[in-house]
Amino acid sequence: MPRIPELFRSPIRTVRTGAKMLLAGLLLTILTSGVVLAAGTNGNGNQNPPKGITLQLAPTSRSVTQGTSASYNVMVQPTGGFAGNVSLSISGLPAGATAAFSPAVLAPGPGSASADLNVSTTSATPLGTYSLSLKGTSGTVQSAVVVVSLTVTAGQHQPFTISGGPAGLLTPGSAVSIDLQLANPGNSSLNVTGLTVSVTGVTRTAQAVANNRPCNPSDYVITQFSGSYPISAPPGNSSLSTSGIPAARWPQIRMLDTSLNQDGCKGATIQLSYSGTGQGN
Structure with a gap:
């Protein structure tokens, strides 16, 4: 019979050793235990950012x-x-x-x-x-x-205004207090100092003019504000009275008692002017 050649089969050896493989750009470590860890982790497989x-x-x-x-x-x-x-x-x-x-x-x-x-x-x-x-x-x-x-x-600041008038009728020799009104159009408080009041004009009655009865600003005397400064003027309208300043400290206007102004100043209208300085807080 013809001899049939015997095929040579070499044994295959299986080696279980550690090896490194680069797969799809990810570095993996194959351990003999079969556990696979991604390189760069904290060892527990937790990749979450810290709290x-x-x-x-x-x-x-x-x-x-x-x-x-x-x-x-x-x-x-x-x-x-x-x-x-x-x-x-x-x-x-x-x-x-x-x-x-x-x-x-x-x-x-x-x-x-x-x-x-x-x-x-x-x-x-x-x-x-x-x-x-x-x-x-x-x-x-x-x-x-x-x-x-x-x-x-810098903003465009609107100046505050001062107004007011005698709280009663002026008669020869009498003095009347003036409760000054402060109007602050801004949105923050002002510290007001240097308040002054002055008489700038007098308008006589028609009868005084017809009878040539004189009345002049010099027939009036102003006693200026005697309270302490500064006076706080909040946004909006306020006054010396609402600021808690007693009336004895307010400005006063007094009409002189002379023989010439008895009839000339009777019923007259006086014009007052005011000044003061306001500093923002």
Whole structure:
């Protein structure tokens, strides 16, 4: 019979050793135990970012005139499964400016939460551009500081006005107090000093004119305000009386008692002028 050649079969050796393979750009380590770990993990297979919070503000800059306010929107975003109450704070405000968050404490939970930031200035806030630093805090967790800018420019200030008149009828030899009225059209209080009152004119009655009876500003004497300064004039209308100043300290006008002005000043109308200085807070 013809010999049938025997096929040669070499044994296959299985080797279980550690090896490194590069698959689809991912470096894997094959261990003899069969457990596969992605390189760059923390050893537990957890790739989640640490718990924390981030802030976003819009807009990043505002410009206001003295005595007005600027608003910003603050967005708080949790990361890494953070959950808790976040308190907002701000630093870098210019002199005389104040800030308020609404609400001041946020609870973003699994999603984001937002608050409104309102920065108010006064008429005395220095001009310039300021960097305001904001951050969120929850226990030992703090966000990175976010900086926005606030530019304060000069506003158009309306002057306050002073008015008033005698509280009663003027007669020869008598003095009548004047409760000065202060009108402040601004949105912040003024410190008023240097109040003065003067008689600038007299209008006689037709009968006094017909009879040539004289009456002049010199027939009246003004006693100026004797209270302490400054006087606070809040926005809107106020007076010496509403400021708690006793009537004995108010300005007074007195009509002289002479033989010439007895008839000439009777029924006359006097014109008063006022002056004073108001400084914004």
